[in-house]
Amino acid sequence: MDDRTAVLENGDSRHNDSHVLDIYPLGCYYFGSTDAAALKNETLADRALRMKANYxxxxxxxxxAGVIVVELFKHPHLLLLQVQNTIFKLPGGRLRPGESDVDCLKRKLSSRLSSGEDGRGPEWEIGECLGIWWKPNFESVSYPYLPPNIQRPKECTKLFLVKLPASRRFIVPRNFKILAVPLCQVHDNDKTYGCIISGVPQLLSKFSFNIVES
Amino acid sequence: MDDRTAVLENGDSRHNDSHVLDIYPLGCYYFGSTDAAALKNETLADRALRMKANYxxxxxxxxxAGVIVVELFKHPHLLLLQVQNTIFKLPGGRLRPGESDVDCLKRKLSSRLSSGEDGRGPEWEIGECLGIWWKPNFESVSYPYLPPNIQRPKECTKLFLVKLPASRRFIVPRNFKILAVPLCQVHDNDKTYGCIISGVPQLLSKFSFNIVES
Structure with a gap:
């Protein structure tokens, strides 16, 4: 008997039913590329000025930001974007005024991961909010709580689970790379991935992954 | 306008309703102590042998394990037990054969936090599972996923949110100390608190804390 199954059977079913996540093998998905996306080519100081003006x-x-999981070698892998061979990012971005979290995430997933597909792919299925990170200042440190005595945080990033269908095309701008990184490599590795991404395995830990064989 | 409120209003309500957590000031609770609890006085090597025999x-x-939050100085604090002035623990423990997660947690919360009260206090309200940690071996390293190629993990610890009522008595064995530690001190501080506790602020980050003034 698989010990993992045993845990679930042992538990109170009320607490487990919604925590099974179907994931599909990486091979179920097609990955292609298209024209490079326009990137802001600015220094960190310029960026801080722009953030301040926007605030x-x-x-x-x-x-x-979207948390997207696929299976490879029987282990869950997280889909990450790598920008110009340097920083790793979860797909996502900034809300337009009046836009909801879910609408923004769908728009950003389409522009980053189905670029030029013009909505011909399946809809994006957005699941629950997994975590929220706050920046008290315009600099880059984020915290998974509103730090004490901070009345006016400068940035709030919400992570949502994105549930993939059994197949789909990913079309990514040429200056982005899309990577499937094993959870065991991401976990606790904030030097490489930053604090938000390196904490994703914990945020996913309550889920039992159901690997759907194709 | 409080920026935090703005975020919630902006979001899709489907995704936020269940993520408001009422917390009460530390002063709403009474803390007392009672007779020392029996502790296993064993070396790490003896413990490993016992774990192996049990397996x-x-x-x-x-x-x-239970995640219990109170408010102090407008910041959420996590209730932790400190055993004999050394290690920090979340209240909790091992399931008896056939026992459910929730029943076990209620039993452990009663024995550790309402010691000698004989069930005269309010029932414990157990909320959702926040995260699951796995030990592939009898040694002490835990991971928030089942590590690749591990078919027979040795230990699985599930963290559950525990929702406190507006008041209650905590009666703790004399050889345990109960502490309210700010989330900002716990976060990312696994040297002091270990990997499981230091990750709790992330697991709680999706919640909007509603401080209920008494």
């Missing part, structure tokens, strides 16, 4: 004009920056 | 007899060790 003064629009208030706190609200962002969303 | 051979009963299979994987299933454990549960």
């Amino acid at each position: 003064d004009a629009y208030g706190m920056r609200n962002c969303v | 051979d007899a009963y299979g994987m060790r299933n454990c549960v």
Whole structure:
């Protein structure tokens, strides 16, 4: 008997039913590329100035990011974007004024992961919010809580589970790379992936992954 | 306007409703102590032997732990037990054969936190599972996923949210100390608190804390 099954049977079913996540082998998906996306080519100092001007004009920056899991070698892998061979990112971005979290995430997933597909792929299925990170300042440190005595945080990023269908095409701008990174490599590795991504395995830990063989 | 409220209003309500957690000021609770609890006084090597014998007899060790939050200085604090002035623990422990996660956690919370109260306090309200940690071996390293190629993990610990009522008595054995530690001190501090506790702020990050003034 598989010990993992035993745990689930042993538990109170109320607490487990919604925590089974179907994941599909990486081979179920097609990965292609298209024209490079326009990137802001700015220094960190310029970026901080832009953030500050945006804050003064629009208030706190609200962002969303998608957590997408596939299976490879019987282990869950997280889909990450790598920008110009340097930083790793979860797909996502900034909310437009009045836009909901879910609408923004669908828009960003389409522009980053189905680029040029014009909505011909399946809809994106957005699941629950897994975690929220706050930036008290315009610099780059984020915290998974609103730090004490911070009344006016500058950025809030919400991570949502994205449930993939049994197949789909990913079409990514040429200056982005899409990678499937094993959870065991991401976990606790904030030097490489940053604090938000390296904490994703913990946020996913309550799920029992159901690997759907194709 | 409070920026935090703005985020929630902006979001899709489907995704936020269940993520508001009422917390009460630390001062709402009474803390007392009672007779010392019996502790296993064994070396690490003896413990490993005992774990191995238990595994051979009963299979994987299933454990549960409770995540309990109170408010102090407008910041959420996590209730931790400190054993004999050394290690920090979440309240919890091992499932008896056939026992459910929730029943075990209620039993352990009563024995550790309402010691000698004989069930005269309010029932424990157990919320959702926040995360699951696995030990592939009898040694002490835990992972928030089943490590690749591990068919027979040795221990599984599930963290559950515990929702406190507006008041209650905590009666703790004399050789345990109960502490309220701010999330900002726990976060990313696995040297002091270990990997499981130091990850709790992330697991709680999706919640909006609603501080209920008494």
